[in-house]
Amino acid sequence: MTKEEEQKKLVGEKAALYVKSNMIIGLGTGSTAYYATLKIGELYKNGIIENINCIPSSIHTENLAKELGLPLTDFNLHQEIDITIDGADEIDESLNLIKGGGGALLREKVIAQASKRLIIVADESKLSEKLGTKWAVPIEVIPFAVGVETKYLQSLGAKVELRKNKNGEIYITDENNFILDSDFGVIKNPGQLEFLLNRRAGIVENGMFIGLTNRVIAIKNNELLELT
Ligand code: 5RP
Numbered sequence: 490m491t492k493e494e495e496q497k498k499l500v501g502e503k504a505a506l507y508v509k510s511n512m513i514i515g516l517g518t519g520s521t522a523y524y525a526t527l528k529i530g531e532l533y534k535n536g537i538i539e540n541i542n543c544i545p546s547s548i549h550t551e552n553l554a555k556e557l558g559l560p561l562t563d564f565n566l567h568q569e570i571d572i573t574i575d576g577a578d579e580i581d582e583s584l585n586l587i588k589g590g591g592g593a594l595l596r597e598k599v600i601a602q603a604s605k606r607l608i609i610v611a612d613e614s615k616l617s618e619k620l621g622t623k624w625a626v627p628i629e630v631i632p633f634a635v636g637v638e639t640k641y642l643q644s645l646g647a648k649v650e651l652r653k654n655k656n657g658e659i660y661i662t663d664e665n666n667f668i669l670d671s672d673f674g675v676i677k678n679p680g681q682l683e684f685l686l687n688r689r690a691g692i693v694e695n696g697m698f699i700g701l702t703n704r705v706i707a708i709k710n711n712e713l714l715e716l717t
Pocket of ligand 1: 590597
């Protein structure tokens with residue numbers, strides 16, 4: 490296992506310990522949240538936590554949860570999530586995030602907004618002084634509006650790239666939309682950018698997660714730290 494993989498496992502497993510019996514749990518997507526889901530599966534299988542129900546943030550995570558035998562629910566049955574554990578692509582000092590590297594930003598934000606507590610798990614590479622230093626912002630658009638929203642994002646100063654799969658085909662999200670990876674450079678005012686992105690009809694959701702995170706469990710200088 491690489492050092493990065495070890496860090497992901499460490500933070501994921503640590504975060505899973507916040508899950509208790511009788512909770513509704515939001516399951517994140519990505520290679521770090523994966524370890525939290527695995528651990529939750531283990532705690533459930535061994536009877537250490539009981540009577541839980543999970544809402545996965547992607548079809549990928551749903552399949553994993555099914556393999557692990559985790560009980561699933563949805564927003565028709567439960568409208569409030571006790572705790573969600575998810576990953577992030579970039580995290581600033583105010584615990585604002587860029588998410589969506591794995592393409593699940595829309596369901597992830599729905600889940601984050603419905604959660605009483607959002608715990609973000611991250612290896613060392615994710616911590617950043619300012620959002621936009623390391624990552625472009627993934628922006629989910631309806632296929633009909635790709636051209637016009639690309640022009641809008643460019644007018645805000647972004648370099649815009651339509652996300653493609655390795656085979657060159659356009660990447661399609663779980664909700665059948667496209668993603669425009671939009672590089673704004675260092676983002677001086679994340680809240681304002683989120684506002685400008687939320688104004689557009691063709692933009693379904695964006696990867697700016699502002700003011701949603703309660704706790705970050707991460708590695709810095711080889712030490713596990715918890716930021717609140
Ligand atoms: C998926 C996400 C992921 O949580 C984010 O991309 C981090 O992934 P990883 O843990 O694999 O680095 O937002 O949409």
